Amino acid sequence: MTASRVLVTGATGFVGEAVVFRMLLDKVYAPVAAVRGETRLSGLCDVVPFDLSESVALPELAQIDAVIHCAARVHVMNESAADPLTKFRQMNVQGTARLARKAAESGVRRFVFISSIKVNGEATLPGMAFRADDQPAPADPYGVSKCEAEEVLREIGRETGMEIVIIRPPLVYGPGVKANFLSMMSWLCTGLPLPLGALKNQRSLVAIANLVDLIVTCIAHPAAANQTFLVSDGDDLSTTQLLRRMAVALGKPAFLLPVPQVVLRSAARVVGKSEVAHKLCGSLQVDIEKTRELLQWSPPVNVDKALKVTAAHYLNR
Template sequence: MKGPRVLVTGATGFVGEAIVFRLLLDKVFTPVAAVRGETRLSGLCSVVPFDLSEKVALPSLAGVQVVIHCAARVHVMNDAATDPLAQFRKINVEGTVRLARKAAESGVKRFMFISSIKVNGEGTLPGVPFKADDQPSPVDPYGISKKEAEDALRQVSRDTGMEVVIIRPPLVYGPGVKANFLSMMRWLDKGVPLPLGALNNRRSLVAIGNLVDLAVTCIAHPAAADQTFLVSDGEDLSTTQLLRRMAGALKVRAYLLPVPEAALRLGASLLGKRAMAQRLCGSLQVDIEKTCSILGWLPPVSVDRALQITASHYSAK
């Protein structure tokens, strides 16, 4: 491959690896995978060691035209750090800025940052989605660190002229997904009765194929320069709808009990699980009109097709 070189950080992660595989498939750009450890990408493309810690030297960016920065200290449910915000800032803000400044000094034209919808906030009213240009309102340390990293990157852009593109995804799912989405598939697969059959919330999700497609679109699209984009599948689902459609993709029956939302929230509160209740019962919608209009982009994979692909991968394991 002799196309423009694109360095992808966090290339052993769910999103970063998927972007590299897509670039290898397209054969338009030459991917360079920046990784912390062993990777399935060895032998398929250039692989360089990478760590956001200030104790580790950054790789050479000579000849790299675009950086897609996916590496981060990720959101965790039960963070054991004494000062989680300080730890998030060290990696997600300071590490990101260090990489961006080196990128600018090395002549990188465009720096793409995979951020998070948590920069906008934790939830929306039904029918009132987040928009890309809304005033940010992060709540938890992870969201705050991502917002501060975005601000710092915009300053680097003003200082150096390097283009910055920011993408804020909501929950990302697809083949190999872990955490809560994997737990949901396991519950459905085992036929576990779930008290989630009467929820009318609305949540935006994004299939890994759709997120990757947007990221690849932004590599060279002239209108993407210095923009912030939200991304989703373009169809919002209630938790109940998601469970039913995921069960259909898995070819199993969903045992969903119609427990009222108020009862669910009360029970979760008594058990100290308010945050979990918010994720299950609350709404979080994003408006991708700006993304679609500026870039001429539409999500190429439908929700049902993405769920089928995810389910097939899960069932084959």
């Protein structure tokens, strides 16, 4: 029996590449990696050129059963574009719509869109975790573009009958993670003290293995059709707890000074790092009960195991 062919866009990215490797390992689906530029996936599976802009022709989709759309113009801390929202819309909304319309015209059965928890908002209050069916409240250009892309996809789904599945992950970590999570590991390895020992916030994270497991589940699960899901490890942590557990995974001591949150926020404002302080001190929790119940899905990897795998990759890189 021939395996169903699944196109994965953004297959050189952190999430997209992990999805392709998972499918190659499982051998249930035949991945087609849609990439921009060179990729180490060449020779392992079919590879086709793909770009969210209109400068590159879309790949042939006639023999594709499902699309997993990971490619995006991603959120950046130091935005350089004069009009960020227009840039995000060009790639994340118009580019996504262009791909989805061709997918529907080509007879693709299901379109799985990797969105962002930023569609829900930037922060949660205690006991008020985001839910999949909450009213969207994006607060930055990236979140707005993802929200608008979701709306366009739902409309295309209604018009064509192509099944749309939307997944909104929070911060994703795992082997090869970059940005703030990488910086956190680097700092812990220096052994220098951090003023983050008294934080009681709660943040939901998702290990790459757990996110990929949900994505693969959503390729064919009948209950996933035309649904929106949130995903996490199911074990929310304060910044202080995360640092301590990451230090254990790294085999390093965690020197965390109990500096009050109000002092941290004030100092961050003075040096122009309020957004960093918000991420370190604020809460962002997601409720994955809908995902658990509708799909009978649970995160297969617990936090400490995921942190240990992430730390091992970092130490051996």
